[in-house]
């Protein structure tokens with residue numbers, strides 16, 4: 067079974083006279099390196115499978131012919147020499163041959179100083195080639211890609227780029243063509259990168275040892291002054307990035323080979339979409355709305371004084387409940403902690419929320435209720451140790467590309483994949499099964515999956531008996547939820563549901579991954595309960611390769627909630643009503659925080675409409691574009707007496723702000739983020755904040771001081787000290803400190819309860835649920851708030867696409883917009899629906915719902931099913947969210963972004 071752990075025996079080998087022990091199966095090259103020997107390589111990469119093309123890594127093995135160490139496994143008793151006159155001669159010959167067809171213009175080459183061929187030549191003391199006419203082959207250069215330059219004249223045919231595209235990214239774009247000196251890399255069938263399905267991840271450029279495929283920034287900017295390792299601020303995969311800086315300018319970003327979440331890989335956004343930080347459109351001064359209704363530049367003192375004065379007035383005249391704050395999933399843990407502390411101690415209210423409300427609050431809620439903690443149970447690594455994955459309502463290859471690539475690799479290596487999604491997403495195309503359900507039918511399908519497992523006795527009785535409670539209720543609740551019943555609702559054939567349930571339950575180790583397609587629904591919490599039930603009844607929790615795992619959206623949406631930017635809990639999800647937590651906070655904060663739960667994000671807008679909420683402070687959230695039912699949100703913002711927006715750019719929400727404060731980007735601040743698998747990682751300042759801007763945490767402290775408070779970590783606040791307090795107040799973070807984050811592989815996964823605790827890769831291990839016992843939860847499936855009817859006959863579902871992020875604030879200010887799919891919004895519609903409605907590919911259509919209408923170009927595609935259309939919300943010029951309803955999850959208020967009824971008219 068592929069889930070077996072590495073139990074290989076150790077073998078002893080001698081390398082250059084030194085004995086070492088390595089696991090059986092280790093390649094000789096690794097053994098030689100372990101013994102301290104330096105063996106030159108060209109085609110080898112630690113991230114790729116052994117290939118053995120260049121022979122540069124030859125070593126002598128006693129009793130054998132010289133062997134290519136990178137793809138020769140060790141054998142017990144081997145005696146190896148890594149240097150000798152003969153080896154030097156062979157390596158020199160190989161090098162000479164490679165260089166005979168390589169231009170010798172190192173000094174003017176952009177790879178000068180970081181070219182592996184150059185380094186190997188220097189190591190071998192290579193001075194000149196006996197071949198008189200190097201570089202006979204001059205294939206045309208390809209500079210058509212916005213981020214990469216391709217110069218095959220320099221290619222040494224090592225195939226690392228091809229293997230990176232296959233083995234890391236899984237896009238299979240590149241191939242080798244020709245033989246001998248004519249061998250070169252081609253994209254697709256030679257049509258070039260852009261047309262061959264390249265997703266611009268840059269893995270080929272990272273792997274290329276020379277300057278044949280390279281980042282354009284190499285060419286334009288040369289070697290950096292310094293490199294700073296930080297964490298990506300786009301999605302919640304949490305890739306470690308090496309930011310290269312010249313002066314005070316970021317020139318290039320590469321994935322860190324040491325990154326625990328990304329292992330040297332990245333996607334187009336993390337790697338290339340960083341120019342937004344230096345955009346001319348960045349806010350560089352506070353703005354105050356004048357009597358003429360316009361925003362005018364103001365000094366920091368003026369703006370901060372005004373904010374402090376107005377918030378004091380609101381608090382003192384209308385009471386603390388008249389204020390609400392929205393913290394940002396884009397900001398660091400330390401900043402979000404500061405904002406909730408400001409809200410609770412200076413303003414005296416629990417009215418603080420963050421955008422997890424509108425994405426994964428049902429996941430946190432249901433996981434908390436069922437298992438005792440509101441986070442995913444397992445780690446990214448577990449996709450490599452599983453036999454079967456149910457992926458429901460998530461499109462990781464676009465929304466979480468590095469994790470998506472990892473899932474793809476796991477599937478290619480044999481893990482079963484069952485995709486449950488209305489769309490034929492990329493992973494559905496390689497899945498064993500695709501259950502293409504109707505939007506809004508997740509709960510029905512998940513009910514029927516449980517029914518099959520229960521009815522066919524596919525449960526893990528021992529696990530249920532020892533570690534869970536509430537099983538009998540669930541057995542009863544799903545007794546009549548047959549696959550035939552679910553077929554009526556979901557459109558998924560009953561037999562498919564049966565087969566999926568059997569595959570999942572019978573797999574040795576099975577895991578569930580879900581995304582916003584599950585949670586952004588009127589009954590999203592119920593579906594999450596169902597998924598957890600499924601994991602519990604099959605014993606798929608607390609072990610490698612199993613688990614119930616939400617794939618979180620934004621970079622720090624997990625952290626924002628973990629640190630207490632929520633209306634009902636402090637950091638570490640401790641209830642604001644819990645007397646012990648309150649007392650501990652009082653001791654540290656010097657003031658007793660309010661015990662009454664605060665307003666959720668949608669409730670804030672309702673309260674503004676009702677006139678009870680007078681002032682809001684919104685950090686880095688464009689609620690007027692990203693939240694559903696735009697008119698309702700805008701109306702709420704307009705009703706406020708005072709709105710502060712803290713942003714890096716003007717946006718739809720700042721239109722209604724009284725004061726706009728310019729914050730800083732992740733490249734300009736220190737702190738930490740928590741990724742989707744609870745990995746706490748450092749964010750490090752690579753460049754100073756643009757003149758006129760301030761890190762967001764500094765701003766909270768400055769306003770607090772002006773209001774007679776003090777958040778307590780200095781001015782500006784020291785993020786390491788903030789972490790100390792956060793850890794002290796959060797039992798599951800008690801072992802976290804900056805000191806530890808600098809070592810220990812650069813991350814700690816919470817729970818991490820003491821300085822000795824290494825952190826927790828798998829929560830609830832061995833059935834030790836944080837809640838005591840894993841709790842089954844029955845529920846009754848209910849339809850979405852809105853179903854298609856005669857007037858609005860189509861389902862509209864929404865989501866993300868690869869090249870953009872959220873409302874596009876950052877990505878639209880980068881060169882990703884040069885890539886065709888990133889240029890405008892499109893309504894994806896099935897050919898059958900398009901034909902019925904007279905809609906043509908590339909022509910504009912009107913999309914109308916009960917809330918509003920938008921005009922958008924149609925893309926006729928079989929990736930959506932008949933009866934369902936799809937749009938993203940990345941483009942402010944196409945206000946997709948105008949179309950969406952205010953229906954929300956009954957437990958958490960998470961809006962139903964994924965299901966609306968619309969009609970489409972050809973224009």
Ligand code: SF4
Nearest residue numbers: 231264265267268270
């Ligand atoms: S950028 Fe990524 S997807 Fe494109 S060719 Fe290179 S490795 Fe493949």
Ligand code: SF4
Nearest residue numbers: 221222224225227274
């Ligand atoms: S383009 Fe670079 S990585 Fe690819 S085969 Fe040529 S030298 Fe190797």
Ligand code: SF4
Nearest residue numbers: 298300301305333336
């Ligand atoms: S996968 Fe996510 S975290 Fe990684 S580079 Fe891409 S956007 Fe950044």
Ligand code: FES
Nearest residue numbers: 118120121123136
């Ligand atoms: S590095 Fe071993 S064959 Fe190329």
